[in-house]
Amino acid sequence: MQLSSLLGHSAELVRIIRKSPQPGDTIASEYFRSKKYLGSTDRRFISGLVFHTLRTLSLSEAIATHLGLEDVVHGAHLLMDNPENIDLSFINDLPIHVQVNTQDWLLTSTQKRWPTDAAEVWRSMMQSAPLVLRVNLRRATREAIIKHLTAEGIECTAGPLSPAAIVVHQRVNLQQHPLYLGGMVEVQDEGSQLVAYACAPAETDHILDACAGAGGKSLHLADLQE
Known part of the structure; x- marks a missing residue:
């Protein structure tokens, strides 16, 4: 598929995700199922660009505006490829919170905890998380x-x-793997796993998870309670 078409599909999916309250990965899966003509290479490109766009939204919008690009996806595409003939030095003049893709008040709050490392903390969140x-x-x-x-x-x-x-x-897609389907493993980032261990729940404890999303930490707490 031509690059222009891949960028068009990526821009469409970004718009859909930004307008929907559903999780982005759920929307992306539904989108790809509805586009049977997209091959695995096409889906990989679109998925990578879309989620890179969402992680770098503030910076991508600033790049798109500064260079007069069609939309935010084109800005994110430049961030991914960073061709040598594109001058992106203006990024250094942008506000720090835009450079690291967070809100000004959030950066200020983080700086109170990590005075010298706050920007790097937020910059690290622009990277794709490991599985x-x-x-x-x-x-x-x-x-x-x-x-x-x-x-x-x-x-x-x-x-x-x-x-x-x-x-x-x-x-690798593990959602159809026998280990996943059989309940031997769950997909859960390491930080979330540590939450349950930090709680150290006793078998008789009654626990209210006030921040439950898909329920991963709740299930882990229940597992530890046996």
Whole structure:
């Protein structure tokens, strides 16, 4: 598919996601199912550009406006490719909160906690998050799951912080994998896993999860309570 068409599809999907209260990954899956003509390479390009756009929205909009580009997706595309013939030096003159894609008040709040590292904290959030699994330790060991995935050619290592975490080092769809379907693993970032361990729930505790989204931490808390 031509680049212009890929950018058009990406821009369309970004607009749909920004207008919807649904999670972006759910909308993207539905979008790709409705576009049967998109091949795996096309879907990979569009998905990468769309979520890069969403992670770098403020900066991408600033680039698109400054260079007179068609829309924010073109700005994000420049950020991804950064061709040498495009002068992006003006980015250094933008407000810091725009450069790191957050709100001014959020950056100020973060600076109170990390006076010298706040900008880098927000800049790190512009990167694609790694795929991290949480092993159901009541049903399997982390070592056994790593061995199983490695035997299938899936590169992975133990997470450095959570005793149940496995970091997968390649793009792979595990939602149809027998380990996932069988409840042996869940997709959950390592920071979220640490929340349940920090709570250290007792079996008789009554816990209200006031920040439950898909319920990953709630399920983990329940697992720890056995």
